[in-house]
Amino acid sequence: MRKFISTEKIKELINKDTKIIPTIFILILLVFWQFVVDIGLIERYILPSPKNIILTLIKILPEIKIHVVATLQEAISGFSIAIILSIILAVLMDSIKIIKKAIYPLLIISQTVPIIALAPLFMMWFGLGKLPKIIVVVLVCFFPIVISLLDGLESVDKDMLNLIKSMGGSKFQIFKIVKFPSSIVSFFSGLRIAATYSIMGAVIGEWLGGKEGLGLYMLRAKHAFKLDKVFAVIIVIVILSMTLFKIISLMQYLFMPWTRES
Amino acid sequence: MNSCHNKLKVKNITKYYQDILVIDDISIDLNQNEFVSILGPSGSGKSTLFNIIAGLIKPDKGKVIIEGRDYTKVTGRVSYMYQKDLLLPWKKIIDNVALPYYIKGKDKKEARELVKDYFDIFGLKGFEYKYPFQLSGGMRQRAALMRTYMFSKDIILLDEPFGGLDAITKSKMQYWLLGVLEKLKASVLFITHDIEEAIFLSDRIYILSDRPAKVxxxxxxxxxKPRNKDITTSDEFNNIKRHILSIL
Incomplete structure (x- = not known):
């Protein structure tokens, strides 16, 4: 009956396959990890086993709730500010060449400055509240969004621009009808990267001091040698980042039906 | 069947690119309801000529006269279709086709209303609310031609519109184009490097030389007229083809 399998069916099988392989691999790793700790090859206080971590996670869930909220607040506000700033800057850089020439090298250089060195300075300047953390998030999210949006704006088909021009379209119309929509695909790929960075940025900010947040919680756990708690929070961070990533992908799916093709 | 009313006159166009002569004193006439082809080797500056006629490029010498008025370096008068369909992937076919109206400042409802009735003529009925990626290459070219027509209904420039299609689709599209034009009454200037295509479609052919382009x-x-595919194997057709080959 093999010839009755439709192409959709085959695609489905392959897609399932791509999920099965990494899942099995991760499971093997976890089992190995559990085994190594269980037989005492590595001391539990040095490396907690996966089972310990999960149990700890369930136990600390009520007490880390406020920290999750704080981190999410910082990450999302920083991410949103980064999006707005990136759009403004990318549009300016694209439409006025001299601005691009002036700012582009600065943008690249800014990315080579280690954020871990800058973050304590923000703490000194802006205190221990949320603001310095949000600034760190803006700084890490900003770059991938600007670069991808700028790439998108520049990769617009020249014939397409000529077509609108030959119809007598204004500069603003060219931007609205062609440039912005055609750059939105690469804009979204920048957003996805930035979304995963945003949680990490907030955690880095918190790690250096503050009143609440997952970074701070991890710092305290580390000082108390509660490595199971540190790992549990890492899981939370991974889940939060993946969720943000998925939300951005879902938004792309919903708002841009023409990219569903593949 | 051609009335001799002149629509478009290209007068002594000359164009240099960085001191290299690409277009050498070309003059072309296009009359009402006439189909005129410009036949020449690839890279001979045909597209540059079209860009000049569309008003995108300023010629170094010469003028573009449309219905007696000077349209040199003025965009927005003639409609222009490229080899690529250049449909916006994020817009449904109906909105792609209505693009010229959006540019003229019409709102969505009005623009859609204005293009709605033409879907039948262009053989695109039922495809109004599809996205371009859901259409075949031939159908996309139809949509592109329809959008071109929506912009300027009297003078249409077609730059190798079927160049990217396979031979079978291409031949179908040529036949389809003649049928559509029968209903629309437009003057068409058509660029191609395909001799048979030029003969099959045209009332008149300008044969251009290789660089610099010269008539x-x-x-x-x-x-x-009306022509069908049988004509492409007739003696008259082959005589014309032989003659053109001898010039090239």
Missing amino acids: KEKVYIDLP
Whole structure:
């Protein structure tokens, strides 16, 4: 009956396959990890086993709730500010060449400055509240969004621009009808990267001091040698980042039906 | 069947690119309801000529006259279709086709209303609310031609519109184009490097030389209309083809 399998069916099988392989691999790793700790090859206080971590996670869930909220607040506000700033800057850089020439090298250089060195300075300047953390998030999210949006704006088909021009379209119309929509695909790929960075940025900010947040919680756990708690929070961070990533992908799916093709 | 009312006159166009002469004193006439082809080798500056006619590029010498008025370096008068369909992937076919109206400042409802009735003529009925990626290459070219027509209904420039299609689709599209034009009454200037295509479609062919582009000869095609595919194997057709080959 093999010839009755439709192409959709085959695609489905392959897609399932791509999920099965990494899942099995991760499971093997976890089992190995559990085994190594269980037989005492590595001391539990040095490396907690996966089972310990999960149990700890369930136990600390009520007490880390406020920290999750704080981190999410910082990450999302920083991410949103980064999006707005990136759009403004990318549009300016694209439409006025001299601005691009002036700012582009600065943008690249800014990315080579280690954020871990800058973050304590923000703490000194802006205190221990949320603001310095949000600034760190803006700084890490900003770059991938600007670069991808700028790439998108520049990769617009020249014939397409000529077509609108030959119809007598204004500069603003060219931007609205062609440039912005055609750059939105690469804009979204920048957003996805930035979304995963945003949680990490907030955690880095918190790690250096503050009143609440997952970074701070991890710092305290580390000082108390509660490595199971540190790992549990890492899981939370991974889940939060993946969720943000998925939300951005879902938004792309919903708002841009023409990219569903593949 | 051609009235001799002149629509478009290209007068002595000359264009240099960085001191290299690409277009050498070309003059072309296009009359009402006439189909005129410009036949020449690839890279001979045909597209540059079209960009000049569309008003995108300023010629170094010469003028573009449309219905007696000077339209040199003025965009927005003639409609222009490229080899690529250039449909916006994020817009449904109906909105792609209505693009010229959006540019003229019409709102969505109004623009859609204005294009709605033409879907039948262009053989796109039922595809109004599809996205371009859901259409075949031939259908996308139809949509592109329809959008071109929506912009300027009297003078249409077609730059190798079927160049990217496979031979079978291409031949179908040529036949389809003649049928559509029968209903629309437009003057068409058509760029191609395909001799058979030029003969099959045209009333007149300008044959251009390789760089710099210069008019080598004007060939009148007096094959009867409406034409069908049988004509491409007739003696008259082959005689014209032989003649053109001897010029090239």
